Amino acid sequence: MxxxxxxxxxxxxxxxxxxxxxxxxxxxxxxxxxxxxxxxxxxxxxxNSLGDVDMVLGAKGSPLQLVLASVLHMDNPTGNISLAEAEKITKNPLIKKAVPISYGDNYQGFRILGSNEEFAGLYEAELAEGREPSKSMEVTLGSTVAEETDLKIGDTFMSSHGLTENTVEVHNHPLTVVGIYKPTYKVIDKLIVTRLESIWDVHEHGENHHEEDEQQAGDEHHDEVEPQEEHNEEAHVSTAPHQEEGHHHEESDKEITAMLVSFRNVMGMLTMPRRINKETNMQAALPNYELERLFNFTGxxxxxxxxxxxxxxxxxxxxxxxxxxxxxxxxxxxxxxxxxxxxxxxxxxxxxxxxxxxxxxxxxxxxxxxxxxxxxxxxxxxxxxxxxxxxxxxxxxxxxxxxxxxxxxxxxxxxxxxxxxxxxxxxxxxxxxx
Amino acid sequence: MIQTHNLSFQHAPTLETLRFPDLLLEREENLLILGKSGIGKTTLLHLLAGLLQPKTGTVNLDNIALHSLSAKKRDRFVGQHIGVVFQKNYAIRSLDVMQNLEARLFFAGLKSKRERLHDLLEQLNLAAHKNKKIHQLSEGQLQRLGIALAVVHQPQVILADEPTSSLDDENCEVVMQLLLEQAEQQNANLVVITHDARVKPLFQNQIIL
Structure with a gap:
């Protein structure tokens, strides 16, 4: 007892x-x-997903949308901006790194994101195997993508148009897997990373093809080709208004979806966004600030x-x-x-x-x-x-x-x-x- | 041996002080304290059991003054040396018969020997019910468990408060026999407080309050 x-x-x-x-x-x-x-x-x-991104530069619209779309890759983008103009702004001593990104396609629902060799660095992503893409039509997979799609190095696949999975509009340009990243628990795990050129190339050809169609089918083109993809239409690089003119190869006309920026110090974060929003036809959004706002709503x-x-x-x-x-x-x-x-x-x-x-x-x-x-x-x-x-x-x-x-x-x-x-x-x- | 001297008690400052006659019981002597209801019989029993602090006077048990011990020591001392049969035969309701006996010994700081507990239950005709909860026992079984709980730790003094008041003649006799038997077996003083005249013939020493 x-x-x-x-x-x-x-x-x-x-x-x-x-x-x-x-x-x-x-x-x-x-x-x-x-x-x-x-x-x-x-x-x-x-x-955690934000990685090293302090500011994102994109087309005018909702700053929250811009952050969700271009940083967290959860929403559709606000539009496109000119690479040349974006580069002009980001050539500033306050800026440590400015990484252009461009997207519009997916493979099995995973976004294919065109960028340059600095993108992985934003998320401290290291290669598990293979290498980073070095030329057009080469891709490196995020760890989740590799796991869920079962793609291996050397495999090729066709991307689908738009940001959600569909089998209706498949581009006929095969992308080749050249590397796979280690898991980072950041947003890059769910991305297929390629060069900006891949995105441009795929959509240039697509554009030409569209133009031919357009000549034949006239005004009904859009209803025919993209009946169910109204949202993604905006997202698509090729549908941006001035690309329809067709001057694709001139560097000055290259378009990107957004520019991810990391600053050298806080000064940049305090001064640059206001100036950009005031003086250019682009907008700058601060991911941390926008997320804080979002949390306040959901909070x-x-x-x-x-x-x-x-x-x-x-x-x-x-x-x-x-x-x-x-x-x-x-x-x-x-x-x-x-x-x-x-x-x-x-x-x-x-x-x-x-x-x-x-x-x-x-x-x-x-x-x-x-x-x-x-x-x-x-x-x-x-x-x-x-x-x-x-x-x-x-x-x-x-x-x-x-x-x-x-x-x-x-x-x-x-x-x-x-x-x-x-x-x-x-x-x-x-x-x-x- | 139990001895009281000049014992008095006051329930509240405005109430009359109760005074009790001096008692002296040698070893193995029994005592019957008779008195009408409300005259302070239970108060006297609680004073003897160390449950109440007297206004004046002393209670000595084997020459140890009960009320000069610290509260904690007194609890332990009373738990070890005194057994009380209460008016209603209270036992711990969440425990079964055997566990009650074990808890009784545990709180007194004594070890329980299963054979001894079993023997005691056998003597009191409770062995068959040792795993029953309290609410499963009949009135008579409860009465006998009350006695078992008062003697299981082999006390020097067994105090019984109206043990027979709710019993018919036959059961009155049985219960008193058991109490006297147990007191004799344990070489303990038995002090019974009652207004029940049926008990009178069983005691040589009697006082009336």
Whole structure:
């Protein structure tokens, strides 16, 4: 016989109380941990994806769209800009690196992104095998792409037009895999990286082809060729208005989707975006700032759920308090009896406190389990929904903080419930003829 | 040996002070304390059991002054040397019969020997019920468990508070026989406090409050 045994017997003596306490506490713990972990994981995923990109330069439009499209590769781009003009602006001592990117095609839903040899450096991506693309129509795969498409070095594939998977419009220019990157847990994992020239070449030929069509089919061309791809039309390099004129090979007319910029110091971030937005027909957006704004929008939901979780936590603390308090009252006879057996006040406190902490411990376990199972489902939903798998990362400090908060609140509830034991009048309880 | 001197108690400052006669019991002597309801019988028993602090006076158990011990020491001392049969036969409700006996010894800081516990339950005709929860026991079984809990730790003094008040004549006799038997076996003083006249013939020493 020992204190633990008695505490356990007490719990099993009133299983319904125990079950209700565990249920409400574990739901609130699960909800709190789950929502915090989800929030932190999403933020981490986004912020980590930014890599070294401090500013993005693109066509006028929504800055958030520009960031989502050209930095996180989740949305359609705002339009195209002239490479020459962009280079003029980014030849500035404040700028450490300016990497042009251009895209418009995909392979099995993975975006094919044209850039130069500096792109991988933005994400500190290293090669797992092979090499970086050195000429047109060569590609290096992000690790996720390699895994999911089963493409190997030396394989060739045809890209599809637009940013979403389709089999209707396939370009007839084979791309050759020359390398595969190591996993970075950044956005590059989900990209197929090639040279800018590949994008230009594919769409030049496409353009010529289109022009021939146009001569034959006249005005109906667009409805015929791209009936279901209205969004991607904008995204497509070849459909930008002045390329339709057909001067493709002159360097001054080359177009890109955006320019990713990293600054040497904060000064650039403070002065350049404003100047660009004011003086040019391009826009500059700061990914960190835009994401912060985005989190502020979505944060309302997170905050609301957090508050609900805190309220449930408070309620479950009260539930624990009430059930322990009731237990102390209802078992006053038992506790008084234990005193006549020679138990000290401290032993009685321990019996009830252990009982409370056993319930809390079980609730914590169930709560953590609930949050992990819940997140697992939430994440698999995200994965299939956005083709954007979110890194499951446990923010331990946050978790420890939350668990501590729970323990403190529950500790107070338990303490308040067991204090009456100290003032218990054994004689009165035992002589009370009930 | 149990001895009281000049014992008095006051429940609240505004209430009348209860005064109790001095008692002296040598080893193995039994005592019946008779009195009407409300005269302070239970108070006296609780004073003897160290559950109440007297206003004046002392209770000596084997020459140890009960109320001069620290609260913690007194709890332990009382737990080891005194056994109380309460008016209603309370046992710990979340434990079964055997566990109750083990808990009784555990809180007194004593080791439990399973054979001895088994023997005791056998004597009190409870062996068949040793794994039953308290609420599964009949009134008579509860009464006998109350006695078992009062004697399992081989105390020097067994105090019984109205042990027979709710019993019919037959059970009254059975319970008193068991109490006297156990007290004799353990060489303990048995002090019974009651208003039940049926018990009178069983005791040589009697006082009336």
């Amino acid at each position: 020992n204190i633990w045994k008695i505490s356990l017997s007490n719990i099993f003596h009133k299983p319904l109380y125990a079950l209700l306490s565990v249920l409400s506490l574990s739901i609130s713990i699960g909800l709190l941990l789950g929502i915090q972990q989800l929030d932190a994981s999403i933020k981490y995923q986004f912020e 309302v939901g997170v905050r609301a759920v957090s508050w609900i979780a805190y309220i449930i936590l408070a309620i479950s603390c009260v539930t624990i308090f009430i059930s322990l308090f009731k237990m102390v009252r209802e078992r006053a006879f038992d506790l008084a009896l234990m005193r006549t057996y020679g138990a000290s006040n401290f032993q009685l406190l321990r019996i009830v406190a252990y009982e409370g902490f056993l319930l809390v411990f079980v609730s914590l376990l169930v709560g953590v389990l609930l949050s992990q199972v819940g997140l697992h489902f939430a994440f698999s939903a995200f994965k299939s929904g956005y083709n954007q798998d979110i890194l499951l990362k446990l923010p331990y400090t946050q978790m420890v903080k939350t668990v501590l908060l729970i323990l403190v609140m529950v500790g107070i509830a338990i303490l308040l419930a067991i204090l009456p034991i100290l003032k218990m009048n054994v004689s009165k309880i035992l002589s009370n003829e009930k």
